[in-house]
Amino acid sequence: MDQIDMNILQQLQGNAKISMKELAAAVHLSSPAVIERVRKLEEQGVIEGYHAKLNLTKIERTIQAIILFKSIDCKSLAAFCKGHPDVLECYRVAGEISYIVKLATYSVETLEQFIDAAMPYGTPSTNIILSSMEKMVITPFSDDY
Known part of the structure; x- marks a missing residue:
């Protein structure tokens, strides 16, 4: 490149x-x-696709959260997250926490419903997002670095 x-x-x-x-x-x-x-x-797979970025507030997904899971059933938690409409991202990670889930939902009540439904797969720790910064342009590494 x-x-x-x-x-x-x-x-x-x-x-x-x-x-x-x-x-x-x-x-x-x-x-x-x-x-x-x-x-x-x-x-070459460098460009994987072209996507529309949605304004979550304008589609009434005003509650965003990061939920850390100590999972007792990793495969089931991953399947649950993949099928849940509020989940934006789900990462399996190494360490004390086994999964990190980012979601955007309609209300505190629907956040609570997600947490309740996910409880059989592990112990959640919920962090509500107050504000965020997203890096929109990623510079590839070059031979100069």
């Missing part, structure tokens, strides 16, 4: 809806050259 590929990735992360013509101008290449580079990045 060269500097041009890294610039393409940076541009796409900033605006996944950018046209190939605009992307070509931003990275100083022809449109066919940029199209070919993007196609190769997709084929």
Whole structure:
């Protein structure tokens, strides 16, 4: 991956809806050259997809939480989280805590319902998110680092 590929990735992360013509101008290449580079990045799995980022507040998911689990049944907890509509992310981790779950839900009551339903799979520790910062552009490592 060269500097041009890294610039393409940076541009796409900033605006996944950018046209190939605009992307070509931003990275100083022809449109066919940029199209070919993007196609190769997709084929290599560097670009996994293009997604719409939703405003959770506008879809009434105003309660966000991080829940730490000391799981007694890891596979069942993972399956439960995968099937639950409020779960945004679920990580199996090493250490005293076995799972970290991030969710966005409608109310404190629906958060309580999630916790109650998850209790058979382990002991939860709930942390309500007050504010957050999300890094939107990830810079790939280069040989210079």
